[in-house]
Amino acid sequence: MVCGSGDERGETVIGRLKVFSVGADWFYEEMKAQDIDVKPVEWTPPIEVPDDIAGILKSLKR
């Protein structure tokens, strides 16, 4: 399953489904609050994020 608009970033796995969502942390918390079986996966930067910014963001996700 894929949801969301072009603004949406990040990626979360719901059961066997992959959901691409805005602000994966926020989406993950919403899913957990609804008792949905959900596991976060590693964040990957959208292609338009400059490399140095992607590197900084990834360093926070390690």
Next chain:
Amino acid sequence: MAERKTKSDIAEKINLANKNAVDLMNKGKAVLVDFDEARRMIPGFRENLILHAGPPIAYKDMIDPMKVAIQGALIFEGRAKDLKEADKLAAGGEIEFKPCHEMSAVCPMAGVTSASMYVAVVENTEFGNKAFCNLHEGRGKILRFGGFSDDVLKRLRWMNDILGPNLKKSVEKSPLDLKVITSKGLLMGDEFHQRFNASSLLFLREIMESLLDMEEGRECVRFIAEREQYFLNLSMPAMKALADPADGIEFSTIVTRLTRNGVGYGIGVSGLKGEWFVGPAEVPRGLYFPGYSQADASGDFGDSAIMETLGLGGYASAAAPAVVRFIGGTAHDAVQMTEDGYRVCAGTSRDFVIPEMDFKGVPTGIDIIKVNETGLVPKSNTGIAHKTAGIGQIGAGVSRAPLSAFQDALRAFAKKYGLG
């Protein structure tokens, strides 16, 4: 530069610092305690100083409406006899210019505030800091939109000679809790950047009795009652007073300043105290008064994005169905703007809740990390000024903050704290 650290070191510090910043924003109070001349109220104000909205900018680089507002202020101060003479004086180096934010002030549109102009004084009684804002003139041809004429000058003098002193006497007798008015206003359909109809009337109700006891009280009441955005110039210093204690927290990535000068859009970040990160200010998109279009509009300006800094304005759009037409056209668009806020903020407000969001608090504490992750930059509901000085307001709409300012801020943060 700090040593390269692991995620567990830094991410945890950032989370704790951001939680602290949001807590400080929530714990603060905002009490209207005084009105008086800027030189008497704002610490360090000098006679030759003029404050302006947005990040720092030289007079020669300012947009025309801001230049004319400054020229009008110099005439108001008696330092020049006409706009031409005032322009020469302003360009000559004798006058000092500074962003309002650097003097604990926030002022709408041009933000121009000179030494003898009356300002509202709001105290955060929880932490002891104060914030300031000039007095609300109304809409249309007014100084803060770059409008100047004999009528504009006459109104400014009346505001200083009659309105300001009367308001001073009124709030000295009974200071006003502006957070209470803000909370009530949200429940009554104000989002606090475009729409202040409810809160302006709530404010008037609080001070009307004391004003009517004064000799010129009736004309003061009429002036306020005729201006549906009157509360704007009170809610802005209220939000500034709430934001400032959250500035300067090490490791915090929370935004404490959003502001524009027509050329640049500047942001400030708690963990990078005192630094400006500036990108281009865009021309707002919105609804224009008859006879005007986006081609006539100036770049976005004003300190009023302090409202979005605290989760109001654009982020509280779901609370204000009446402003929907300014921000896209449907109620869904308004809810989406609020939802976007939750995606980039570290917390929610304890006191400012939105009925339409099931009484959830407004998004609070914009996190530059989340803005960079999602690309969801803050959007402000704002007034639109004509790019040519002298005309004033020509519409209202939405402007976006530049992503580049948030990228530059994150780069500076990474450098200071050893990330990446």
